[in-house]
Amino acid sequence: MNEKLIIKNFGPIKDIEITLNKVNLFIGPQSSGKSTIAKIVSFCQWLEKSVIVNQGKQHIDGDFLAGQLIAYHGFEDYTSSDSYIFYESDLIIFEYHSTEDFSIKLKDGFEEAGMHKVAYIPSERNIVSIPNLSTLSLENKYTRQFIFDWLRIRNKYGNNHRLSILDLGVDYFYGLPKGDTIVLEDGKTIQLSVASSGLQALVPMLIYINYVTEWIYNNEDDISFDKYTLLQKTVLSTIPRKDNAKDKFSNEEIELVLKNKKIRQSLNDILKQLASSPELNPFNELFNRIAKPHSTKLTIEESEMNVFPTTQYSLIKYIFSSMDFTRGDTLLLTTHSPYIMTSINNLIQANNASLEPDADVERLAKVVPRKSWISYTDVNAWAIERGYITSINDDEAQLISTDDLDRASDIISDEFNQLL
Numbered sequence: 429m430n431e432k433l434i435i436k437n438f439g440p441i442k443d444i445e446i447t448l449n450k451v452n453l454f455i456g457p458q459s460s461g462k463s464t465i466a467k468i469v470s471f472c473q474w475l476e477k478s479v480i481v482n483q484g485k486q487h488i489d490g491d492f493l494a495g496q497l498i499a500y501h502g503f504e505d506y507t508s509s510d511s512y513i514f515y516e517s518d519l520i521i522f523e524y525h526s527t528e529d530f531s532i533k534l535k536d537g538f539e540e541a542g543m544h545k546v547a548y549i550p551s552e553r554n555i556v557s558i559p560n561l562s563t564l565s566l567e568n569k570y571t572r573q574f575i576f577d578w579l580r581i582r583n584k585y586g587n588n589h590r591l592s593i594l595d596l597g598v599d600y601f602y603g604l605p606k607g608d609t610i611v612l613e614d615g616k617t618i619q620l621s622v623a624s625s626g627l628q629a630l631v632p633m634l635i636y637i638n639y640v641t642e643w644i645y646n647n648e649d650d651i652s653f654d655k656y657t658l659l660q661k662t663v664l665s666t667i668p669r670k671d672n673a674k675d676k677f678s679n680e681e682i683e684l685v686l687k688n689k690k691i692r693q694s695l696n697d698i699l700k701q702l703a704s705s706p707e708l709n710p711f712n713e714l715f716n717r718i719a720k721p722h723s724t725k726l727t728i729e730e731s732e733m734n735v736f737p738t739t740q741y742s743l744i745k746y747i748f749s750s751m752d753f754t755r756g757d758t759l760l761l762t763t764h765s766p767y768i769m770t771s772i773n774n775l776i777q778a779n780n781a782s783l784e785p786d787a788d789v790e791r792l793a794k795v796v797p798r799k800s801w802i803s804y805t806d807v808n809a810w811a812i813e814r815g816y817i818t819s820i821n822d823d824e825a826q827l828i829s830t831d832d833l834d835r836a837s838d839i840i841s842d843e844f845n846q847l848l
Contacts, residue, residue: 578636
């Protein structure tokens with residue numbers, strides 16, 4: 429089942445109702461509501477993850493929503509008495525009117541569901557190139573979380589694990605003495621903080637994409653303090669308090685138990701043992717299900733920022749080749765750029781052409797790498813303006829419609845013709 433989303437009277441959004449797909453694309457002018465949709469989708473996916481990890485909804489109250497939805501995403505001035513959000517996935521139904529008036533229903537199967545990695549790459553990502561970044565004092569918002577993630581993730585990309593930056597002929601690695609380091613084509617190195625604005629926007633995005641789509645699936649990830657705490661609570665919630673197997677510890681009792689440092693340390697030792705020798709631990713299935721991601725839910729704001737059109741095309745091919753939609757990955761992109769949409773059309777057309785009876789698949793793969801092909805049926809695209817949304821899927825052509833994308837060029841051309 430695809431995710432269903434309704435948003436009404438929330439910030440710039442007036443009234444939208446959409447079904448999310450594996451790939452979701454939003455194009456429109458500035459302040460039209462693209463980022464609002466992206467942030468709400470990301471929150472709802474994270475809310476589902478939180479339910480899975482906590483094995484229930486008992487921790488979600490008005491304060492939780494006020495902090496994690498409203499304050500975290502900067503929505504303090506976006507709500508009104510008639511604001512409304514509805515989100516439905518395979519596992520949860522979330523309905524929101526306010527932080528005092530909301531409901532969450534859990535569907536069958538959430539207790540056995542695997543965890544997904546929810547990743548949000550904001551348009552402000554080039555902030556990571558600021559010198560002495562770790563010393564900055566920031567509010568607890570999504571940009572702060574992205575910075576914290578960056579400071580942790582970049583350590584995985586040392587000089588022996590460089591990441592090539594598309595087809596630009598430069599590499600990135602993190603290490604002393606320069607910290608965030610760009611290796612130029614001639615072998616010289618510079619700090620990211622003095623690199624071009626394009627590299628400052630591209631590097632953190634590409635590192636983050638690589639980390640959440642490849643690194644975490646091929647390596648033993650660091651488990652955060654918060655994740656350990658959630659695992660500890662989940663382990664305790666599975667243990668009968670008495671002989672009766674149905675008599676479990678209450679949330680209040682679990683919180684009280686975890687205040688004991690010795691018990692907490694013992695639980696940590698169990699979880700660490702689980703990570704190193706899972707076959708020896710009775711909680712192996714639980715650990716594998718909620719401590720390790722099974723899929724990635726990736727949202728990227730304005731991937732084209734500070735990037736030349738031909739590089740935008742290389743970027744789109746990289747993003748799509750990184751995703752594993754058979755694993756359950758999903759992708760949401762917001763953009764101002766028609767080049768992003770036409771680039772994705774190329775990936776769709778490559779797949780369309782491969783389905784023809786006499787298709788020369790090898791020739792097609794030389795033009796567009798096969799790993800980046802995407803089925804038209806897996807893509808939903810919308811144009812958004814003044815708080816309303818319109819599908820730009822062209823089912824007849826099996827492509828994204830370019831009619832709306834060409835409108836700006838038509839306006840500019842008309843004015844030029846008037847000057848002749």
